[in-house]
Amino acid sequence: MIRLLGVLMALWLGLQALPARAATSCSLTSPTLSFGTVSNGLVDTITTFNINCSTGAVALLANARVTFCVGLPAGTGGTTITPSRTFANSFGDRLNYQIYSDAARTSVFGSGSASSPAWAMYQMQYPVPVLGGSGSGTVTLYGRYPASQLLSAGTFTSTLAATFQYAYNEPILGTPPYPANCTVGSPTVTGNSGLITATMSVIANATVNPSCGTYVTEPMNFGSSTGTVLANIDRTAVFSLTCVNRSAFQIGLDNGSNADGAGNRRMRVGSTGATVPYELYQNAARTLRWGNVLNSSTVPGTGNGSAQSLTIYGRVAPTSAATTSPGVYTDTVTVTITY
Template sequence: MASLIFASTAAHAQTCSFSATDVNFGTTDTLGSADTDISGTITVNCSALLGLLSSISGSINIGEGSGGGNSSARQMTSPSTPTSLNYQLYKDSARTVVLGGSNWVNGESIDLSAFSVLLIGSSGTVDIPFYGRVFGAQQSVAPGSYQSNFFRDPIDVRVNYRTCNLLLLCTNRTATFSFDVLAEVEDNCLVSATDLNFGTVGLLNSPVDATSTISVTCTAQTDYHVGLDHGLYGTGPLDRYMRSIATDTIRYGLYQDAARSISWGTLAEGAARSGTGSGATQNFTVYGRVFSQNTPPSGIYNDTIVVTITY
């Protein structure tokens, strides 16, 4: 008596595992216009009984993530703020093709067939890069820790693939994996100022007034103070001095108000101006006054004031 048994374990042993690195953008600058770019990696590891795996095909499909999103931008959210941080995931390093798939109406999936030759080689493992970008100029985003989760759930991540062995036995399979997208938005401020020009004057027998503007842009909900130092030659908010090349001086003061009753100095001396960031540019007028005084020799007089934003 003879018998013949066909083993079907070869087809069922052809399996692949999938995993991905987290996409951590670190600290991102939302005030500047520059984007923050980083890449991630999806690792595919396939095995087959007696090395009989001959082909793999299918797709890796990535959804919108827990923060939501669309083809223009996905969002990260923060438990401590009401704002969202816009970012996107891409298939290509040029960041022109959004990474998506069949379980999401936006973007394109990753075609596993393009990596089939690598997967049936000696290693059976391939790293597939993908690319992330946090968009710049998101001034209204409040400081905080932001995150979007891609869970082990077919809604977020779904791998539909098919393996075949050298005996042409094929099996359709599904898999999932998870990863997180993370970013940190810290308090930040930008500042610029126009010059304070008192113009051309004659005798200093009456006050001479002029103004300039300080422009401050701080992240939303960021408390800050604008301080002005005493210049190159001064000793206090109302004892600043412009100096000529011949070292003659003209005394002047800087104020927070048009009536020139509130002096403007440093935070340490309690003479700084306070504010709270909104993400938009906030302008502060500096009110300058050259006091009545003995008129020095004619010439060009100047001083340099350092503006300090403390936040």
């Protein structure tokens, strides 16, 4: 009996000398998923964030195992996860995008364990010696911006208040099994286990630059006149363009290829022949000259994503017989689009 008591006392004292167990703690960074400047083509991008876990001292050499899940909601840019998430600009215009958990971009990142699509689950193991240990891992978000969208100019963003949930098994000795999922609420092995929920933010963004294209111009034909021009000859021409929605633009017209020293427009016979003065205007009353000075003589507009037409109002004023010669009078005016 005395010999057995001595063995029990030694074992009790030995356990008291071992360090106490401590809970596992995990944290993660908040990434930005940036698509950069987008237009009508498909854009794929990725971002990563780091998972860092630490476990305090356990009794003996051991391995901690963590199962963690990341859930991404629809975000502030829209209300749906599938078929597409959306981000929005300051006007409330929206563009589609999606976040996947795999490089093939087939598994959509969901928001939780019971939702469809579900959140993404990962596992991590790291050694925990007598003085404690830590481990880290990287999670990749795979983003896709689909092609052929109706564009609007602006910066598009969406903030996703993601859920980060993890369960861990922290043994005294050896390597435990991984927690079966991120929602276990009680220990799954003999030892220390836990369930923690935290939050993080994912910011998705893209930029659509103002842009204009698909220009169509038509000639302004003042017709024919016999001899001296005795009265105003008024004609119009239409200039058409297509600009990305909300693209602010200004249309300028230069003074043509035959302008005089004061910048007055002229039509000329051939390259060196006689000239006839004319003017181009912004309005039907022909009181606002259409020029090329930004914010002054140019015509402003805002794109709507469809073809838009602007009318150019022209006038040939009466001329004297001394300055009018037979022939075909022409001029070339350059249109400048600033956006």
